[in-house]
Amino acid sequence: MRKIYADNAATTALSPKVLEKMMPYLTTVYGNPSSLYEIGAEAKKAVENARAKIASLIGAKSPNEIYFTSGGSEADNWAIKGMCRALKQKGKNHIITSKFEHHAVLHTCKALEKEGFEVTYLDVYENGIVKVEDVKNAIKDTTALVTIMYANNEIGTIQPISQIGAICRENRVIFHTDAVQAMGNVHINVEEQNIDMLSLTGHKFHGPKGCGALYIRRGVRPDVLIDGGAQERTRRAGTENVAGIVGLAEALELAISTMEERNARLTKMRDRLIDGLLKIERSRVNGDRTNRLPGNINMCFEGIEGESLLLRLDMAGISASSGSACTSGDLDPSHVLLSIGLPHEIAHGSMRLSFSDDNTEEDVDYILEKVPVIVDYLRQMSPLWEKIKEEERNS
Numbered sequence: 001m002r003k004i005y006a007d008n009a010a011t012t013a014l015s016p017k018v019l020e021k022m023m024p025y026l027t028t029v030y031g032n033p034s035s036l037y038e039i040g041a042e043a044k045k046a047v048e049n050a051r052a053k054i055a056s057l058i059g060a061k062s063p064n065e066i067y068f069t070s071g072g073s074e075a076d077n078w079a080i081k082g083m084c085r086a087l088k089q090k091g092k093n094h095i096i097t098s099k100f101e102h103h104a105v106l107h108t109c110k111a112l113e114k115e116g117f118e119v120t121y122l123d124v125y126e127n128g129i130v131k132v133e134d135v136k137n138a139i140k141d142t143t144a145l146v147t148i149m150y151a152n153n154e155i156g157t158i159q160p161i162s163q164i165g166a167i168c169r170e171n172r173v174i175f176h177t178d179a180v181q182a183m184g185n186v187h188i189n190v191e192e193q194n195i196d197m198l199s200l201t202g203h204k205f206h207g208p209k210g211c212g213a214l215y216i217r218r219g220v221r222p223d224v225l226i227d228g229g230a231q232e233r234t235r236r237a238g239t240e241n242v243a244g245i246v247g248l249a250e251a252l253e254l255a256i257s258t259m260e261e262r263n264a265r266l267t268k269m270r271d272r273l274i275d276g277l278l279k280i281e282r283s284r285v286n287g288d289r290t291n292r293l294p295g296n297i298n299m300c301f302e303g304i305e306g307e308s309l310l311l312r313l314d315m316a317g318i319s320a321s322s323g324s325a326c327t328s329g330d331l332d333p334s335h336v337l338l339s340i341g342l343p344h345e346i347a348h349g350s351m352r353l354s355f356s357d358d359n360t361e362e363d364v365d366y367i368l369e370k371v372p373v374i375v376d377y378l379r380q381m382s383p384l385w386e387k388i389k390e391e392e393r394n395s
């Protein structure tokens with residue numbers, strides 16, 4: 001049977017080229033980067049080369065502004081908790097974020113509410129895009145931090161990061177962005193875009209899992225994350241994940257150097273797939289149709305359960321998602337779909353497909369062949385669909 005992996009927003013396959021670069025650090029070069037003898041020094045050199053590479057790829061001024069973490073969730077936690085706790089002593093206790101952030105940001109903000117912080121959750125409207133005006137209007141004297149994601153992980157919508165960065169700079173407020181989904185897919189430059197802190201993770205762009213980074217602009221001082229040794233300029237202690245760090249930098253370089261060609265190809269595939277699936281009656285696209293990640297397709301089909309659709313897709317060899325990997329398994333509809341105004345019963349019937357380099361036009365053909373048949377089959381058994389049709393007849 002055909003197998004199609006279309007859940008690249010959850011995680012991606014490790015690139016063989018990246019693995020090849022990592023291999024020496026998983027085998028022969030096992031030294032501790034903090035040691036002075038040769039295999040330690042060699043590991044240290046690999047870590048520092050990776051740091052310099054990442055700094056240059058995101059437009060940072062200095063490699064010292066890159067701090068390695070265990071991934072996106074850790075980077076988000078550090079940026080937000082670390083910055084807010086550091087600024088609390090200066091009378092700043094207000095955070096601005098959006099309603100549809102990843103849980104690594106939303107639950108962090110909830111945790112800070114318990115510590116006495118006030119959080120403004122900005123609306124993202126029907127198109128899934130934060131309004132710059134709303135950010136501007138929400139800033140007050142007590143605002144410690146604005147944290148707005150670069151691109152949404154469920155519906156792929158891209159936020160006006162440069163404009164938000166400019167507003168924050170003008171108002172002397174620290175600006176953090178969770179760029180986990182955008183990294184490698186969108187042109188990002190922390191200097192040009194006035195970004196003070198930025199989270200990224202390797203496994204969303206064909207790098208290894210369990211390794212990410214937080215960019216922290218020079219002069220921005222969130223509280224220390226892990227006390228211990230002197231690693232990461234004494235701000236995040238612990239022996240470095242050397243192979244992971246090497247893989248992270250390699251994967252990012254690969255993603256950025258192939259971005260233009262890939263985006264053109266994926267945008268074409270995405271739009272053909274959306275056009276084809278929109279022929280299914282009572283279907284809709286979630287989030288702005290064009291201002292979204294090239295590989296992201298998120299749609300609802302009325303009258304069916306997203307979970308049943310995913311099971312049937314899996315039986316047909318297609319790996320898809322109903323939204324966030326972290327929320328599947330709980331039966332509440334996605335907070336992202338609710339934030340763009342979908343009613344509960346429609347938000348339940350959602351499907352996210354996310355493509356990467358590895359997907360092809362043939363995948364689109366196959367999905368276009370399977371999904372309409374499965375949706376039709378599920379609707380035949382759905383009391384909800386029967387009700388919708390009944391209402392149609394009566395109106």
Ligand SMILES: *Cc1c(COP(=O)(O)O)cnc(C)c1O
Pocket residue numbers: 009010070071072073074076102104149151152153178180181201202204210212
């Ligand atoms: C995947 C993801 C994260 C979490 O990254 P991990 O490396 O899995 O911790 C955070 N934010 C967004 C937007 C994501 O898509």
